[in-house]
Amino acid sequence: MAMSAGQDDGEPMMEMNTTPLIDVMLVLLIMFIITIPVQTHAVKVDLPQNANTPNNVIEPDKNKVTIDAAGSIFWNGAPINEVLLRQYLERTAVMNPEPELHFAPDPQARYEKVDQVLAVIKRANITKLGFVGNEQYRNDF
Template sequence: MAFGSFDQKGGSASPMTEINMVPLIDVMLVLLVIFIITAPLMAHSIKIDLPQVSSKPVEQEPVIIDLAMDKTGGLYWNDTPVQMDDLREMFVNEGKQDPQPELRIRADADTRYEELAQILSMAKGSGLKKLGFITQPGSESAGGNPASEASPATGGATQGSGNAAPANGAPANSTPAPAN
């Protein structure tokens, strides 16, 4: 194999014109070994007679419990009035069923959080796993931006166009001053 050097001593001044084939041969040998090993594995397979199934999937309606709570704390189990004392026993009975029902809690906006926390604690303690809340979407303001409604964070002020004022106190329609 010929190696070229940059010094002019004892060598020819012409550039080396041979291609170094050693790295190409190494790569080819590695690929050849890989294909020799994997080719028999790809062709070898086991024939298995799998059973054929011709049934429909079972479609089961989920059982839903609608637990409603009004402003005064009145509880309604699927539109039937219930007492808080009877609720734990009802949760335990429903938690034993298979499949478990979904408990959907629908509470008034003015309901105390403490009462909802007690209900959630009872439901979880009795083994119910599928809990959810039913809410109504909020009303949108004239500009379509729910954040532009009066809130304590904005000081109670609203913009007629739905755009919020910048945080630096500048009017919403002002343009920034050009930089010098």
């Protein structure tokens, strides 16, 4: 099969040969890809804010994490942030025996905040977790 689109009557082809143009475009594309600078992305890292926290905030038998309606996190009644919560949970995970963690979100707390705290607890590999206060809703469903 002939690849020519011309006629057999001896007339010259009137269409332009696009193969060299495609080759040049591919070479230019490869050169642009090679010369693009490497993209650097910033990674947000939560650094510990106070590494010298006292050990008396962690109880040896049970600790309670609560979330109020405004979305504030509390550890045994003291307000904390997610970074400090992560530090406390990491310390309790290595204690022997591991203390129980009682989790009691306010019924008016946003689900998104409760989900974020539960994700922090899961990432800390806490095995003794209990939801406190849910017994008041047992007859609602």
